[in-house]
Amino acid sequence: MNNTSTKNKRRKIDLKLEARYGYLLVAPLMALIVIFTFFPAIYSFAISLFHYNPFGHQVFFIGLANYDSVLHSGLFAKALLDVLYYTVVVVSIQTILAFMFAILFNHKMMISRISRAFVFIPAIVSSVALSIIFIWVFSDQGLINYFTSFFGIKPINFFFSTTYAFPAIMALNIFSTTPYFMIIYLAGLQTIPRSVLEAASLDGVKTGWNRFRYIYAPMLNFTTFIVVILGIIGSMQLFDQIYVITDGGPSHATYVPLMFIYNRTFIYFGDVGLSAAASFILFFAILFITLMQRRYLKETRWT
């Protein structure tokens, strides 16, 4: 009995030691996450309750007043509505395109492997570099105008037009994020057993539309929701391309929430408290949409 108790003790010590090693190994990463994610998040929540101007050395508690003024500022509301509009357009188009590319390239043939690689290039280029390329693509002497000139269409300087600037940004982002979601769809397609497709073929599911309606769409709907959620989160946080290309202009045509937050912090007033409040409003907007999606998701998973 004595023997077993010492054995147990030793095992306990071993476990403790193992756990200690475990903590030691995750510590660096945890430290980074705490320092660069959790701490700033909590800190920014705290300052969202303050009037905080680091340049004027004015700091005083004002409660929810920042939230109130952000919500009542017409510009932020406009920016939020614009980014929602952007999200609806971009997410729906890129999801459909990603699905179509995935179906198109889901073969073991060499040609589809090569095309897959080509289609994927935009996804790995840095967003700043891509934005700079697209400034040229959409300029009045750029690629798009070169093509449309064949049809007798007058050149348009897309990014200088209040009508076209935002759609041009949408096109750019659809171009660069679609391949990434195509990869997620390709992974989803791999999970459909070959025999199910064969059974469908024998059952007479042979037109593209029927295959989509009865097999691909329902069997990939979990993948679709992942793609949509990631798409929404990405779109709501649109910033780099706008910052590089239009800086929110012309005439606030491409002014999105992150642009508002950036400008309020670093350009105009230096009112960090107000910006922090705006960030949290955006955060809750994204959280709300994501949670709504998740609720729906539970019932659509088939595996």
Place this chain on the structure above:
Amino acid sequence: MAIELKKLNMAYGSTVALKDFDLHVDDGEFVAILGPSGGGKSTALRIIAGLVLQDSGDVIINGEVMNNIHPSERNVAMVFQNQALYPHMTVYNNIALNLRMKGIPKQEIDRKVREVANIVGITSILDRKPKEISGGQAQRVGLARAMIRDPVVYLMDEPLTGLDAKFRDEMREELIKFHRITKKSIIYVTHDQIEAMSMADRIVVLNNGIKIQEGSPRDLYDNPEHVFVATFLGSPAMNTFRFRKSTEDPKLFILDSTTEVSPFGLEFADKTLPDELTVGIRPNDFILSDDGEIKVVLQSLEFLGSVIQMRVKLGDSELIITVSRESRTKTDIYDLKPESPLRFSVSSERFYIFGPDDRRLKNPIIKVHPPEAIMKKTQGK
């Protein structure tokens, strides 16, 4: 004739899946295609279904050449390994999809779905999804989904492979019943010889894409034309050993072994036989007898209920012998220790002799010689 395959050839890159494969299946016949995995049997089935396009040869279903016809219009139905049910659809919709694709009116579909569901006994689970039903129920749904199409032939691709052993026996019974009810042809692909033997009217043995032999289960068991068939059918498998022509007597063959004296010898009427032969004996054809001609050394002994299975050493090779529990020797059979010598006799028509090309030779054996006789013969010279 329900199905006819003419000179089918199929290769995946440099791997030959089927070579000049012919097959006839009569109306209402249950044909099993039996062979090891990678033998080409699944490919044959997929070519009939139209899921794979053959390199050359014809698929004829009900007298019509079907080479370029879409799988859904070939009038065949397939039951898959692991069923391949549509996971996102209810059982009802799984069965109904085919009729829906054909544009049949709703009431008609409903009537037919309930009819087949009733036959296979799944009426109570029509509203469930595949993940909510048991393996056996999924099996029946697979059958119902095939049945609703009223096909010329049912193609079954190892449908029982995913099930546990006890349940497989039950499902075999159900498939036999299913065949009796539908009265349709079935082509059943399997690597399990017991499934083929117990259900099929005719078995086609396929190895490396080549048809080795076909015939009724009994015919294949009793008259295997090839070593492959002989060893593939029957459980435990047939024992085979290599024999070589004795240097002293062209009619006498002895075990090709490093041991000094062959444990038994075979004397043939014909003296022009090839120098090397393969000799096969089924485990249950050995008869335990104190003056038997075949001398072996016991390795281990297992009591399996109705039979006793022995692992014995014959020269260098190990073989398996099953004897009935009533068999007797001088010592009680259960008191035998490993390494104790035993004698068996095998009646001369129970030997299967195969030539160097593994094809069966039908040369009668005159006499089975015990090792003592062989020793005398070789020393006498």
